[in-house]
Every structure is written in structure tokens, then in C-alpha cells.
Amino acid sequence: MYRYDEFDEHFVRERVAQFADQVSRRLDGSLTEDEFKPLRLKNGVYLQLHAYMLRIAVPYGTLNSRQLRRLALIGEKYDRGYGHFTTRQNLQFNWPKLRDIPEILGLLADVEMHCIQTSGNCIRNVTADHFAGVAQDEIEDPRPTAELIRQWSSAHPEFSYLPRKFKIAVTGAEADRAVIKAHDIGLRLRRHPDTHETCYEVSVGGGLGRTPMIGKVVRDYLPKKDLLAYLEAIMRVYNLEGRRDNKYKARVKILVHEIGAEEFARRVEAEFAQLDGPSINADPEEVARIAAYFAPPAYETLPAVSNTLEAAKASNPAFARWVEVNTAPHKVPGYTALTISLKPIGQAPGDASSEQMRVVADLAQRYSFDELRVTHAQNLVLPHVRQRDLFAIWQKLGEAGLAEANIGLVTDIIACPGLDYCALATARSIPIAQAIQQRFANEARQREIGPLGIKISGCINACGHHHVGHIGILGLEKRGIESYQITLGGDATENAAIGEILGPGLAAEDVPDAIERIVAVYLAERAEGESFIDNVRRIGLAPFKAAFQETTRAAA
Amino acid sequence: MPLLDRNGARADGWTRSEGAAIDNIPAAIVPWEFLAEALDRQVPGQSIGVLIPNNLPTAELAPFLPRLALVAIAFPAYSDGRGFSQARQIRRVGFAGELRASGPLIADQFAYALSCGFDTVELPEASAARQPVEQWLRARASFSRTYQRGYGTPERNILDRRRAARTDAAATSAATP
Numbered sequence: 001m002y003r004y005d006e007f008d009e010h011f012v013r014e015r016v017a018q019f020a021d022q023v024s025r026r027l028d029g030s031l032t033e034d035e036f037k038p039l040r041l042k043n044g045v046y047l048q049l050h051a052y053m054l055r056i057a058v059p060y061g062t063l064n065s066r067q068l069r070r071l072a073l074i075g076e077k078y079d080r081g082y083g084h085f086t087t088r089q090n091l092q093f094n095w096p097k098l099r100d101i102p103e104i105l106g107l108l109a110d111v112e113m114h115c116i117q118t119s120g121n122c123i124r125n126v127t128a129d130h131f132a133g134v135a136q137d138e139i140e141d142p143r144p145t146a147e148l149i150r151q152w153s154s155a156h157p158e159f160s161y162l163p164r165k166f167k168i169a170v171t172g173a174e175a176d177r178a179v180i181k182a183h184d185i186g187l188r189l190r191r192h193p194d195t196h197e198t199c200y201e202v203s204v205g206g207g208l209g210r211t212p213m214i215g216k217v218v219r220d221y222l223p224k225k226d227l228l229a230y231l232e233a234i235m236r237v238y239n240l241e242g243r244r245d246n247k248y249k250a251r252v253k254i255l256v257h258e259i260g261a262e263e264f265a266r267r268v269e270a271e272f273a274q275l276d277g278p279s280i281n282a283d284p285e286e287v288a289r290i291a292a293y294f295a296p297p298a299y300e301t302l303p304a305v306s307n308t309l310e311a312a313k314a315s316n317p318a319f320a321r322w323v324e325v326n327t328a329p330h331k332v333p334g335y336t337a338l339t340i341s342l343k344p345i346g347q348a349p350g351d352a353s354s355e356q357m358r359v360v361a362d363l364a365q366r367y368s369f370d371e372l373r374v375t376h377a378q379n380l381v382l383p384h385v386r387q388r389d390l391f392a393i394w395q396k397l398g399e400a401g402l403a404e405a406n407i408g409l410v411t412d413i414i415a416c417p418g419l420d421y422c423a424l425a426t427a428r429s430i431p432i433a434q435a436i437q438q439r440f441a442n443e444a445r446q447r448e449i450g451p452l453g454i455k456i457s458g459c460i461n462a463c464g465h466h467h468v469g470h471i472g473i474l475g476l477e478k479r480g481i482e483s484y485q486i487t488l489g490g491d492a493t494e495n496a497a498i499g500e501i502l503g504p505g506l507a508a509e510d511v512p513d514a515i516e517r518i519v520a521v522y523l524a525e526r527a528e529g530e531s532f533i534d535n536v537r538r539i540g541l542a543p544f545k546a547a548f549q550e551t552t553r554a555a556a
Numbered sequence: 557m558p559l560l561d562r563n564g565a566r567a568d569g570w571t572r573s574e575g576a577a578i579d580n581i582p583a584a585i586v587p588w589e590f591l592a593e594a595l596d597r598q599v600p601g602q603s604i605g606v607l608i609p610n611n612l613p614t615a616e617l618a619p620f621l622p623r624l625a626l627v628a629i630a631f632p633a634y635s636d637g638r639g640f641s642q643a644r645q646i647r648r649v650g651f652a653g654e655l656r657a658s659g660p661l662i663a664d665q666f667a668y669a670l671s672c673g674f675d676t677v678e679l680p681e682a683s684a685a686r687q688p689v690e691q692w693l694r695a696r697a698s699f700s701r702t703y704q705r706g707y708g709t710p711e712r713n714i715l716d717r718r719r720a721a722r723t724d725a726a727a728t729s730a731a732t733p
Contacts, residue, residue, distance in 0.1 A: 007701060007714040018698040022664065030687050035662050038635060121635070151703045151714070157671035158644060158707070161637025228705075239641045240611075274648065279706045285722055286715055 001062050001371055002147045002293040004112045011154065012114050016105045019043050023102065042122055042160070044115030045101060048423050054093045054101060055118040056108060060128035060146035060170070061089030061374040065361035068372065070111045072357035074104055083357070085342060085350040087414060087465055088167070089127050089374040090118055094421050116154055121162045123153035123235070129171045129178045130375040133294060134337045134383045136329045140189040140198045142170040142178075144291040145227065148282055152228055159235045163242035164250035166235070167207075174494070179376060181215045181496035182206045182468055184252045185234065192221050199223055204234060204264065205256030208462035212498045213253040216261035218268060224287070226272075229280040233272035237264070297369035297384060302334025306387035319394050321443065322405035327390070336387050338368075340380040340397060341404040341412065345437045348430045349415045350378030359400040363393055376465075377414055377453075379407065410452045410519070411437045414465055418458025418475060419482075425458035427475025427482040432456055432511055439512040449519055452532045453492065468492035470533045471518060472499045473511065484511050488518065488544055489536045500541055502548040510555045517547040557658075558684035560677045562670055562696065565689050568678070570605055570626060578604070585628055588612060595623055607658065610638040614645040621651045628678065631659025640672045647673035663687050663695035670696065671707040 004012070019039075026036040044055040056071070063071075071091055075083045078100045079093040086092055096104060108114055118125050128146045129135065149168055153159070159166075171178040172189035180186025186203040199221035206215025222230055238252045256264045313320035327336040340360060343349050352360070364372040364382055367389045373381035385393065397403040406412045413436060416422065418429030433456055440446055455469030459476070466472030472487035483505035490499030506514055519532075521543050526535045536544065559568045571581045576593035578584040583603040586594040591606045598604055605626025608617060617627070627646055629639040643655055657669045658678040669677055677692075701714050710716035 005718070007717060011699065011701065011703075011714070014699050018664075018695075021694065021698070025663070025687075025691060030691060031662065032686075035634060039662075039664060154703055155699060156704055157668035157702070158640045158704075159637070160668060161635055161640065161665070236641045236644070240638055244636060244638075276706075281705075282715055283719060286718060289718065 001064060012109045015114060015116055016109055019105060020102045038120050042117055042120035044118035046119060048421055051095045052098050054096045054115060056091045056113060056115050057118050057125040058089050058091055058374050059150045060126055060143055061130050063372050064370050065365040067111045067113055068357050068361040070107060072354035074107060075354040078104055082351050082353045084417060085374050085378045087376050087378060087463060088125060089376055090125055121164050122160045123156065123166045126150050127169045127178055127376060129173055130373040130381050131177060131328060131337050134330050135173045136331055137174040138172050139191060140172040141294050142172040142189060143294045145187065146170045147290050159239055162239055163244045176494040179492045182208055183215060186215045200227060205253040207251050207253040208465060208467045210248055210460040212467040213257060214496050216256060218261060218265035225281055226277055228282060229275045229277040230272055232280055233268045233275060236271055237267045299332045299335060304333040306334060308388035309390055312391040319391060322394055322403060323390055325405040326407045334387055336385050338382045338385045339407045340402050341406050342379050343406055343412050344401055344404045345411060345441045346434050349413050349433050356400050356402055359396060363396060367393055406446060408451045409446045410440045410449050410454060411446060413454045413456060415456040416458050416463035422458060424461055426477040427458050429456045429458035429464055429475060432473060432508060435512050436515055450531055465492060467498045469499060471515060476505060482508050484508060486514055488541060491533055502545055503552055510551060514548060514551040517551050518544055521547045558679045560692055561675055564693060585626060591620060610636065610642060614642060614649065618649050624653055626654040626656060627651060628656040628658045631657055631661055634660050634662045634665060640668060643673040663691045666692050666696045667698060
């Protein structure tokens with residue numbers, strides 16, 4: 001993974017000093033609260049319902065064991081012994097004290113971490129495919145691109161006071177695991193059909209929130225060398241022309257929607273044509289310098305199938321089930337990419353205790369070339385595990401309460417912190433997730449249902465990605481009572497789609513019943529081997545709506 | 557209104573005019589809507605500058621630039637960053653006169669403004685009173701080097717410094733027998 005050079009190190013230290021200076025200028029009255037707010041947000045410091053919240057950047061979701069141990073330490077020393085992994089691959093602490101934050105930033109800088117641009121109206125922490133570098137369907141590793149964008153977007157002189165936040169995601173694989181179509185900019189590495197060079201497909205104007213939109217392709221094949229100049233052109237058009245009269249219409253998706261993707265692309269291309277690429281872009285040696293950090297680790301030559309693994313699976317069905325559900329194919333024979341579920345039944349999705357973080361850090365160091373990943377689905381990944389080590393890992397994870405075999409299943413729920421923490425929330429998310437998990441806890445039942453993504457947001461801002469959940473749940477407040485709106489048919493992959501609302505909102509206690517009825521329709525209607533989302537696409541919403549209405553009637 | 561350049565407080569030799577009547581003003585800043593008329597009235601030796609709103613397309617301003625000695629871009633709020641992009645475009649089309657950011661900026665934007673091509677920042681009295689000049693100079697120096705190429709000197713750019721280090725290393729290894 002990437003390591004800081006002297007310049008990166010110095011930059012992050014200067015950012016820590018700058019923040020300390022900003023805090024002191026707020027305290028002595030030089031800055032008004034209004035002026036200070038965006039400065040603290042751009043360093044990840046939110047004021048939440050009960051306390052400050054600190055959001056730490058995990059660039060493109062990549063961590064080493066030392067970094068995760070440092071997060072564990074911070075959680076223990078400055079928080080309540082746990083942290084929350086987010087849908088943007090970051091980590092949040094919910095209870096730090098403002099006075100401790102400069103010290104925390106120093107501790108992070110020691111391990112090449114920071115909180116730069118994890119909030120605010122700027123280019124946010126860039127995200128990427130959590131199986132980058134190991135996925136079998138990968139054309140090119142997205143991490144060098146993501147790292148280049150991380151550097152380029154840090155304290156950008158022109159694009160730090162944008163109309164609204166701006167999120168960029170990168171994938172280099174055929175399957176989209178980075179939800180690129182729901183980002184302000186989504187980049188997909190692909191091969192040009194004629195030249196066979198890798199290029200970027202550039203999508204703009206995706207986003208969730210109160211006006212969900214799927215990103216539109218504005219460039220089919222952008223040469224890799226032109227990336228930064230092209231991003232500069234997009235950002236300049238947005239900075240100049242994005243709406244600033246209404247914060248809910250200020251994202252680039254609204255501009256793209258109002259003027260049309262074609263006109264937006266035309267304006268970007270006109271700006272791009274005016275730019276002197278060589279004076280803006282990173283030179284090929286710089287790109288190669290970054291890429292070298294992501295060279296594959298020293299894999300052993302192993303048989304494609306591990307007899308040790310097969311024997312352990314044969315004698316232990318629970319283990320076999322976990323392997324089947326939580327591992328993904330790896331480029332290299334004998335290895336696997338293991339996803340560790342942070343969704344044990346009944347826990348807050350994405351939370352990990354400091355103790356659990358240390359267990360995972362130890363496993364990463366011992367079994368995964370010291371590397372791990374955070375997924376946008378709020379789980380962790382050990383990307384390079386020898387198949388024969390899986391049993392030992394499973395046992396260790398089991399002791400730490402982290403051996404849930406539910407990746408991609410009905411209980412692997414994405415949920416935002418909701419009204420339990422968040423100042424913006426209109427309803428609780430975590431208890432809804434927990435109630436659904438309890439209802440579907442039975443492993444055989446989960447297996448029968450198969451892949452099904454439920455995503456829950458506690459307000460219209462959609463941090464829980466409910467629009468792209470196969471089943472989406474949005475918590476609203478109606479006359480002082482929480483009300484949950486259910487959507488169906490959303491998709492976060494390369495077949496990105498926004499879910500459609502099934503019917504009127506439900507009370508919290510009726511949500512698990514509604515999910516059961518929806519699932520029952522699928523189980524009754526599905527064709528052989530047909531997944532939930534494929535079934536919804538084939539038979540349409542009507543049968544699900546009918547079943548949903550029974551819930552509403554039963555509740556009435 | 558208080559004026560700053562990269563070295564600190566600076567006297568303002570310009571006078572704001574509300575309209576196109578600039579007869580006795582040696583260096584006059586006129587609002588964008590009166591610019592054409594003011595230029596018609598320009599007398600030899602008189603300098604004219606313009607205050608533009610931050611939604612003015614650069615293409616509309618460009619034909620006037622050769623006759624202007626100053627362009628001031630209005631920042632209605634510190635949080636409205638359009639002026640940074642306008643400044644970049646105005647510099648790109650070759651404007652070499654004074655470029656001024658006019659509005660309630662905060663000290664933390666000083667380095668950004670200078671990097672985007674501004675020479676001066678003109679502050680409302682209240683902003684300037686709260687944020688002494690030393691704070692602006694300290695904030696200007698917050699980052700000794702930055703990542704974005706083309707926003708300042710190569711000396712202060714991290715990618716350019718890395719490139720220079722590579723060139724040096726290559727030269728050294730070539731020179732070593």
C-alpha cells in the first residue's frame with residue numbers, strides 16, 4: 001500500500017498545525033462560529049446530537065495493522081472503546097472531546113493518517129473497490145488512481161469552497177463494488193477496444209440524498225494521462241455553475257440534470273480544451289511512482305485448491321458455510337479475499353470495538369501481508385489470505401464475535417448511525433437493522449433467501465444508501481412519530497438503479513413484517529437459481545406492492 | 557476598505573465609482589454594468605478597473621480586459637468559491653493587471669486566493685477588524701508545499717519537487733562511473 005514520502009508527511013503535519021491555529025482563532029473570536037464551521041468540517045469534526053464526532057479518512061478503504069491498532073488506541077483513550085465504519089470506507093468516533101482533537105490528529109499523523117476533507121463542501125475522501133488488486137474480474141488496480149486523486153484534491157486552492165460536497169469513486173473491475181454510479185464522479189478503468197490501452201470511463205452526476213440520480217457517462221474513454229486536467233475541467237464547470245441558492249439543489253447531479261448530460265459534457269470538454277494538460281497532469285513517472293506502492297505482495301506458489309481447507313470444511317459445516325459466504329475469488333491460486341462481517345446479529349452495523357480492531361489487525365499482519373480494507377458495506381476485508389489459513393482465522397474471529405457468515409445476505413444490513421447519534425437524522429436506523437437481523441437470524445433461512453441487500457437511512461440525506469438497496473428503508477418523522485418508507489429494486493452495482501417506493505410509511509415495529517412479506521413473494525415467485533434482485537426485475541413491483549399493502553392493512 | 561497583498565496591508569490607489577461618471581478619478585473601479593460607458597469616457601492617463609459579479613462568464617469580460625488595469629471579483633460570502641475559478645480563467649486569457657478578491661474572505665482562504673491568481677484581497681471593515689494582518693500572513697504560510705500543479709511556482713509544488721528529485725537522481729547516477 002501507499003507510504004508517505006517526506007512531502008506527504010510534511011503536508012499532513014502542517015494540516016494538524018493549521019487546525020490547531022484555526023481552533024485558537026475561533027476561541028479568541030477572530031473567526032465567527034459561522035466561519036469556523038466549514039474549517040472544522042473540512043477536518044472531519046462534526047457537532048452531533050450528544051457530542052462532537054470525528055471522521056477519520058481511510059483513503060480508498062485501505063489500512064495496515066499499525067493504522068488499525070492506532071484507531072483502536074484512539075477509540076480506547078479518547079472515545080468509548082469503539083468506532084464506526086462508514087459507507088464511505090471511513091471510521092467515525094462518536095464521543096471525542098473537542099480539546100483532544102489536535103492530539104488525536106497528531107496520533108493519526110504518526111501512522112500516515114488524517115481527517116482531511118472527510119466533510120465540508122469540498123472533494124471528499126476518495127473511495128474504491130474494496131477488492132482492488134485482488135479481484136479476478138479486475139482490469140487494472142484502481143488504487144493508484146485513487147491515491148493520485150487523494151493528493152490532488154487535498155487542500156485544493158480552487159475547489160475547497162464548492163457549492164456542496166463532492167464525492168469521487170474509482171473501480172477497475174467489471175463488477176462495480178464501489179457504487180460509482182451514485183457518486184458525483186465515478187471512474188471506471190476499462191480497455192479501449194482499438195488501442196487496448198486502459199482509459200477511464202467518466203460518469204458525472206450520480207448521487208443519493210433527497211434527489212437520487214444515477215451518474216451519466218460524459219467520457220467513454222479518457223486517456224489515463226489526462227485525468228487531473230479532465231477532473232479540473234469538471235470541477236471548474238461545477239464550481240462556476242453549480243447552484244448555490246438552495247443547498248438541496250447544489251450537488252453536481254442537479255446541474256447535470258437541469259442542463260442535461262450532453263450540455264454538461266460539452267461545457268466540460270470546452271473547458272478541458274482550454275487547459276494545458278502537461279502543466280496540470282501528473283507525469284508518467286509520478287503515476288508509476290505511486291503505482292509501485294501497490295505492486296502485488298510476495299505471494300507463494302500454491303495449488304488452486306487447498307486440501308487443508310477442504311478437510312476443515314468437510315469436518316465443520318459452520319466453518320464451510322462461513323467460507324462459502326464470506327470469501328471471494330482471488331487472482332492468485334491458493335489465496336482468497338476474506339470479508340469479516342461487522343454485522344453480527346443484533347449489533348450496530350459497522351461498529352467495531354477497540355479489542356476487535358486489535359484482533360483484526362493481528363490477523364492482517366499474520367495472514368494478509370499486513371493489509372486490510374474497509375468496505376462501503378461497513379465490513380472489513382483481509383485481501384490476501386491463504387486458503388489453508390482460513391480455519392485458524394475463523395477460530396480467532398469467532399472468539400472476538402466476528403465470525404458471522406452473512407456477507408451479502410439479508411442480515412448484512414447497511415445502516416447509518418441515525419437518530420441514536422446524528423444531528424440530521426429524523427428517525428432511528430440501528431434498532432431497525434437489529435430488529436430485521438433478529439427476524440432473519442436463522443442461518444438456514446438466510447441461505448435459502450440468498451443475496452439480498454437491505455440498506456437503511458435515518459433521514460433523506462441517504463447516508464445508508466437506501467435508494468440503491470434491493471430493499472431500501474428510509475426513516476422519516478411524521479407528526480412526531482417515526483415512519484419508515486420502503487423501496488424496492490434499487491441496485492448499487494454496475495446495473496445501478498434507484499428503488500421505487502412500495503407504499504405508505506410504516507411504524508418501526510411493522511418493518512420486519514413488511515420485509516418478511518416482500519421476501520415471501522420472492523420465495524414463492526422465483527425461478528430456479530434466480531436472485532432476489534433478478535426476480536424483482538423480472539416480475540416487477542406489482543406482486544410486492546400487493547403483499548406490502550397487506551402489511552399496511554394488518555397494521556391498521 | 558482594508559486591502560492586503562501577499563506581504564500584508566497595502567494602501568489602495570483605486571477609487572470606487574458607483575456609476576460611469578469617472579471624470580476626475582485617476583484610477584477608478586466601476587461596476588460591471590457601467591464598464592462599457594466608463595471606457596467610452598476614459599481619458600488619456602486614466603486607469604480603469606471593474607468590479608464583476610461572480611456569476612459573470614469570463615467570455616463576456618474577455619473583450620474588455622486589454623483596456624483594464626484591475627479586475628475585482630465580488631465574493632458575496634467567504635463560502636462562495638466561484639471567484640477562485642473566475643480568477644483562474646481570467647489569468648488564463650492573459651490578464652496581467654491587478655486581480656482583486658473583494659468581500660468577506662477569511663484568512664484561511666488567503667493562500668488559495670493567491671494561488672488562483674489574485675494579487676489583493678479587499679475586506680469589509682468588520683472582517684478585517686476581527687482578523688489582524690498577522691493572521692493572514694500566518695495562514696498564507698500554512699502549507700509550505702501543495703499538490704496541485706499549475707497553481708503557483710514549481711518550487712512550492714510537491715509533484716514538481718518529486719520530478720526534480722528524480723531528474724537529480726538520474727543525473728547523479730549517470731555521472732557516477
